[in-house]
Amino acid sequence: MTVAVHVTQPVRATVDEIVPRLIADLVASRVTAGDPTLWGPDAEAEASTRLGWVDAVSVSRPLVAEIVALRDDLAARGIDRVVLSGMGGSSLAPEVIAGTAGVELTVLDSTAPAQVLAALDGDLARTVLVVSSKSGTTLETDSHRRAFETAFEDLGLDPAEHIVVVTDPGSALDASASEAGYRVFRADPNVGGRYSALTAFGLVPAGLAGVDISELLDEAEASLLEFAIDSPENPALRLAAAIAGSSSEGTRRDKLGLVSDGTYIEGLPDWIEQLIAESTGKNGTGILPVVLLPVSPELESRPKDLQIVRFVEDADEFHLRERHPGEILVSGSLGALFLLWEHATAIAGHLLGINPFDQPDVESAKAAARGLLDARPEPSAPAFVQDGVEVRVSDPALAVSASIEGVLDALWASLPADGYVSIQAYVNRLELGQLQGLRELAAADSGRPATFGWGPRFLHSTGQYHKGGPAQGVFLQILERTDVDLEIPGRPFTFGQLIEAQAAGDAAVLVSHGRPVVTLTVTDAVDDVLTLFTATQ
Known part of the structure; x- marks a missing residue:
């Protein structure tokens, strides 16, 4: 086996x-046969257009030669640094593939200005940007593409020589990228983003980075019969x-x-x-x-x-x-x-008894963020500030202690017996990666399972569970206030304003679903991170 x-x-x-x-x-043979009735009548229409992943190995085989040929062509022109702009499954699968193979792939799945700048600060003359978006309208990837196009042009580089697009056929991105002369890989439209690991979304960035993607498909093909019987x-x-x-x-x-x-x-x-x-x-x-x-x-x-x-x-x-x-x-x-x-x-x-191929609650956070970008309201005043950390709460009762430690204790106390803690960090994780250690401390302090997500990446994945799953979660947002920002060409907002709106929009949707939310905004990076770690011990 x-x-x-x-x-x-x-x-x-x-x-x-x-x-x-x-x-x-x-059940096994019906999945392999692409039977859309397996999830009930309410899911049948969606399932009928989302089961292409069962045939991904055979459908993706012809891509291998195209990807290898493009990689060789890029290498001949001195282009060997691969940056991937993608969200959710479009970035996570290639990240696993490249990491396991030990090849370098710069994954850009954040709107934190400093993180975008770090990707732009590489040697752009030897950089290819892979823009991966199934819908072709993903706000984050569109913003990344705009920033890179401008950066390439400022250096006298032709973006068409440095940008590769992966999208569904007929998407808005397919049309605009083709018109701009970009190399476009059209993925199977009958595969949802999170099931796309073995499609163009997983294979193009990993293959361009140097992974033997033919071997990856061989591994998958060898298992097909086991799953079909x-x-x-x-x-x-x-x-x-x-x-x-x-x-x-x-x-x-x-x-x-x-x-x-x-x-x-x-x-x-x-x-x-x-x-x-x-x-x-x-x-x-x-x-x-x-x-x-x-x-x-x-x-x-x-x-x-x-x-x-x-x-x-x-x-x-x-x-x-x-x-x-x-x-x-x-x-x-x-x-x-x-x-x-x-x-x-x-x-x-x-x-x-649910439809595993839709994501009805993901769009709510996106819509809330877009609304905040349009209205641009002034940020609410914090309940209090401690050691440079601004504290905001969805329920004033959470802040009666006027201390971060007390707020967190109150948040843990609001957990149901079957609850969980969700920590969401809307920060530059290249500099504040140590925040992930808060997950371990929160789990120990609260006595309940804790999850950790980098924002806005998690909005395209676990964000669905937070709103559509059981009402068990309590939510701890961590934001950063920084002087670093970056314009998004052709947009009336910056990357800093975008990530702030994404965090605020998601918090608003969570609160509307009756989920408790605490937002901690760090203003002095290293010192403030130490404050957070101390508060959870």
């Missing part, structure tokens, strides 16, 4: 109970049952801890996080992925509603060597694991 999914009790009992039902309903050994059926199936008692762990423990694959949990959260977090239900370290507090406290998935080099050997009762052990090649999780997530949607 190209992948291994090893389950132990009590998970095995649920798998043994659910998988026979999936086999009787021919209605069999108790089908790893996708077993994984779907383990993460989404309810036992005969009706219980289900609705949070999924993802731990890399010795696997050679880099960053896979981050890709899985957006795939599962955006696919399942709707209609008040879902599966909340929680990306963990091997030493995270949740692995010690073991919340009853948290199911652990551990990625290892060899699942069967790992199980024999170390006992991890109640966990799911997963191993395999990267290409096969992409397909495993895509199949398992689609089947999980069937088990949960």
